[in-house]
Amino acid sequence: MGGWHQLYPGHIPTSPLQKALLAAGSAVMALCDPYRHDMVAVLGETTGCLALPNLRDKMKNHPEGYRILQERPRIRLSTLDMARLQGLPDGSLGREYVRFLEDNKVSPDTRMPPKFVDDEELAYVIQRYREVHDLMHTLLGMPTNMLGEVVVKWFEAIQTGLPMCVLGAAFGPVRLSTRKLQVLATELVPWAIRSGLNSSCVLNIYYEQRWEQPVESLREELGIFPPPAVPV
Structure with missing residues (x-):
């Protein structure tokens, strides 16, 4: 059985049938409880076989995206200088990202590591997508309540083509x-659809090197339109 070995720490090799069963089960669980992030993660990995290579190619064909693929940065509490980010000016990406984490009581360390992606580089791509998800909330000006999550999922569905995002949006x-x-x-x-179609690929931004950049400036660079107000 060639290829049936662990490709990266935590990897669980699965057959196409096993992936289909995992996808069906996780989809049902995620629809019943959208806050089951573990089920949403499994769904993303078992259904992303077409979208993930496409995202990797977009990164490989972009200078900043290519560097991310080569250097494999991680967004975790262990890699973030929280005190420095808190000290940045209001409106900067780093300050607004930390404010988002604090206001919504979320941590970058809650992102699930990949298990079911049978390619080490694609496993990093989906890991990166997960770790920049909170930055999407920051860039799009969306809270973590259900309304905000749905809006972000619409944007991500257009941007990534991941079936998990399409399902969440729908x-x-x-x-x-x-x-x-x-x-x-x-x-x-x-607004989310227009911004998603207009924006360049959000995985091609080396966010860790952009903390001092104003959020508005990064929105303009990417092509994200100014966000509308969200009802509480």
């Missing part, structure tokens, strides 16, 4: 109130 709104659904449909989703 089924995430089912728990929202009528008022929030109306704002989502008329303002937030159209």
Whole structure:
């Protein structure tokens, strides 16, 4: 059985049938409870076989993205100088990222390591996608409540093509109130789609070297339109 060995720490080799079963089971669990991040992670890995190589190619064909693939930076508490980021000016990417983490009581260390991606480089690509997810919230000006998550998922679905994001974008709104659904449909989703289509690939930004850059400047560089207000 060639290739059936561990490609990176934590890797679990699986057959196409096993991946299909894992995808189906994790999709059901994730739809029942969108906050089951472990199930969302499994779904992303078992259904990303087409999207992940495409994302890797986008990174390889971009100077900054290529450097990220070569250097394999990680966004974790152990790699972040939190005191320095807290001391940066208001409006800078680093300061607003830390503010987002503090306000929403989230940590970059909660991101699941990949297990079911049968390619070591693609495993890093999905790891990177997960670790910049909170930076997407920061760039898009979206909170971590269900409304904010759905908006980010729409943007990520357009950007990445990952079926997990498409599923989250499509089924995430089912728990929202009528008022929030109306704002989502008329303002937030159209903005997220336009921004996702207009923006260059968000995985091609070496965020760790951009902490001092103003968020507004990075939005303009990427092509993300100014975010609309989100109802509480």
